[in-house]
Amino acid sequence: MLILEGDARNGRIDRRLACTLALVAGALNSAGFYAVGFFSANMTGNVSILADHIALGDLLRGLFYLAIVATFVVGALVSTLLISVGRRRSMAGIYAVSIAAEAVLLTGLGCADLLLPDGERGPILIFGLSFLMGLQNAVVTRISNARVRTTHISGMATDIGIELGTLVDHAWRRGPPEEAMPVLEKLRLHAATVLSFCLGGVGGVVAYKAFGSGLLFGAAAVLFAVALPGLMKLWGRGSGGPAARSTYDPRVVEP
Template sequence: MLIHTGTARTVSVDLRLAASLSLLAGAINAAGFRSLGLFSGNMTGNVSALSDHLALGDLRLAFWAVSLVIAFISGAFASALLIEVGRRRGISGIYAYSILAEAGLLALIALADIGLPAIRSDPLVLVGVAFVMGLQNAATTRISDARVRTTHVTGTATDIGVELAILLGNARSQSGRGVVRDRLILHLATIVAFLVGGIGGVLIYGWIGGGLFLLIALVLTALALPDARRARAAHLADPRG
């Protein structure tokens, strides 16, 4: 799931990637909103909030809105840079390592949230989570050639509308319609997983607070570690590959 890239990926692999990581992203995003009323993965909403705060002269909230956007971009930049370096060095497991880095950062945030109750209401925690979300989104976008975008619901919803129009308009050959149908299923699964994850995130955060982030970090590790190990074993078996 986190080794093969581009056209080497099958529909089922992309579907598993979208369902699993969108589920977790939805949980993180909704938990942040429940906790502080801010989104860690919705940059459209944060930019809209920024314009509202600036227009009303609320510079404090404007500062946090722009901080979330900058953190998300920084996370995406860090992930993409890590991936570029890894690809140049022929590290096939670089995407798995990127997700493991996300898990590690999220675990640190969770431990800080659990161990330091005073910071739970501090938006700085959510800024850290936004960095993590940017990191994840960049990794999934790169590995799937932008077919999977775990937090970009607006773009995914647009894709669904376009794909429905193509299918209903009967504007493609049978093989072309099959490709569009596969993408439609992928994008529908992404949104449904994000929604279900959001519901679960709100409920679980209400029960265990920052422990939710630690739980998600463990799930991310379980998803990425097998691929990282396989890539490492393959490299040791054939260092030239």
């Protein structure tokens, strides 16, 4: 799921990656809200609340929401820099490295959530999750040429409306069936991603209520499992020499 990129990917690979990471993102976003009352991935809502506090003259609270947004942006920035360095070195597993880094950081965040007192736990959790959501979203955006987003719903909901409208128009004018196939593929991708995010949200709150920090460790394990095939491909090629270079081949079917 994290080896082929761009046009070398197909709809099945994109759906598997989108559903898995959206499930994790939905769980973390909802669990974070349940635990500390803030969303880590909903930048639209956070910017709206930021604007509301500034308009009411509550600058201190406004700055807090600005910090959440900035942390999300920094996560995406760090992920992009890591990917850019890896791509310049033709590292086939660089996207897997990014997701593995998210898993490691999420494990550290789980330890902080487990060990820190309540007064310190909240800010660490919300800013940590915001950073990780920015990192994850940058990975899937880059690897899929922006076909996949996993940490927020607004864009995908818009895409679903566009695709449904396109299908209605296609049926109205009785267009050829092959014309509708790419639209149906996009609709399946976005609908599956939204459903996965929703199911992840439900499961995240239930799991956090039952296991607390165990949810973060479980999500980290899922992320590492997603990254493992790409890491094995990278490690199997060694390091530093020509064998470590990536040769992306669209004909290769990714497992």
